[in-house]
Amino acid sequence: MFRSGDWPIRIGFNKKTSKLAAIKILSKRVKISDNKDSSLAVERSFGAIEDKENMYFAMEFAASGELFDRIEPDVGLEINLVHLYFKQLISGVAYLHQNGIAHRELDLKPEVYTEKKNKTNLKILLKTQNMLLDEDANLKISDFGLSTKFTDKNNAIRVLVTACGTPPYVAPEIYKYKYFGHEVDIWSCGVILYVMLMGNTLWAEPTENDPEYVDYYNNYNNVQKKPWKNLPKDISALLVGMLNPHPSARLSLNQILNNNWFSKPNKFLSTEGNCNDPAEIAGLMLQNFKLEETAEPQHFISFSQPQEMRFNMENDFDISQPKRTIFSFSQPQNIPDQNSLSPVEQLQDNFSVALSQCREKFLDFLPSDKLTRFYSKFSAKEILKVISEVLVELVVPYKASVNAQRLQFQTVDKRMCPIHGEINVQIIASLEANVVVFKRNKGDPIEFTRFYRIILSQISNIILK
Secondary structure: OEEEOOEEEEEEEOOOOOOEEEEEEEEOOOOOOOOOOOOOOEOOEEEEEEOOOEEEEEEEOOOOEEHHHHOEOOOEOOHHHHHHHHHHHHHHHHHHHHOOEEOOOOOOOOOOOOEEEOOOOOEEEOOOOOEEEOOOOOEEEOOOOOOEEOEOOOOOEOOEOOOEOOOOOOOHHHHHOOEOHHHHHHHHHHHHHHHHHHOOOOOOOOOOOOHHHHHHHHHHHHOOOOOHHHOOHHHHHHHHHHOOOOHHHOOOHHHHHOOHHHHOOOOOEOOOOOEOOHHHHHHHHHHHOOOOOOOOHHHOEEOOOOOOOOOOOOOOOOOOOOOOOOOOOOOOOOOOOOOOOOHHHHHHHHHHHHHHOOOOOHHHHOOHHHOOEEEEOOOHHHHHHHHHHHHHHOOOOEEEEOOOOEEEEEEEOOOOOEEEEEEEEEEEHHHOEEEEEEEEEEOOHHHHHHHHHHHHHHOHHHOOO
16 A cells, blocks of 8 residues: 555556556545546546545556656656657646646655645645656656636636645746646646756746746746757747746647647657557667766755664664764775676666567566666675665765665755655575665655765665676
């Protein structure tokens, strides 16, 4: 079982069709809708059953997880894949808007299951990611917890006043508590397009408190700086049109649909709008993913002032938590090099085997959990000890258990959004080695990958080369 916001989810199995579904367990106080005939890009529902307390809502299961787990930080997706997923995204948003629904949370939300408010009083509902992929690599828009009707009973557009979303992705007018739902969705789609192109967000929040946004606001009609000037002119013009700070001047959905770049055919899209070659899509993603590269640790600071974290299992090792507010990046203790297959060779080997066996599902080619793992000849205790020492240097609070062969940590990214995760060590008997898997529990997938690279840059001596 896992959770989506405050709603637990289980995996269901249809005995008649043999297909899986995501079963959301909802309180009867929650209103739901049945969208069996939704757009291909919108997560479908298959109906609901109920008992005395809950409704069990069967939804389309996005087996391949999150799109942004497959985006290389500061690189982005290959341009044909950007075009593919932008077309599917706009198709889904068009379906919602045709039905008078604004999503309002089209972003890459860190997964926090409580509400909080930032200094500008924006309510941030940080819940599950909502840009998912099915088993054939099709985009699915999910998580409609803050979606709303932006038209009234007479189909007139109404003003919305609830400030919600995730700061790097929300439109600036949301901070004024008076906006139109269809216009803020267009803005968020523009930010998502930029992230797919560049592998990074534009700013921490679109307010006068953010120097990067202020610079954009003052120059958006004539953006000459990197990375904008490196973009093709047609894509740059589309982005600036969608990210116009003035809502009334922002591109409309129809203008996007008729845009020359958007309208171009995409070789990966069938006439029905589905992905037609999951294998090649996975291959292009793999080509852009720099699995063996590491990152400098400058992008991360501690999530909070480090606190003592109890170790409540027998034989846990206890490395004291740091007490300072600055951090350094010294190398861990010197450990002899080992030789074996690299993570790149492991994944490429798996990819070749999948092709030779003529598998058809995207998940067979590029499972996201293989993108943040490495192999080591050292014991679980030695591996966790070395990683713990690096976390101490980075002022990242953690707790570790040798018995469970697991370490949990928390930090924030450069946009001050939380990143929580865990590191699990498992033995691979056939390799006579351990596989070390970094699992994200909360946070932006791209920033989590960046953090993983930072850790790798400090522990290269224990990684199989």
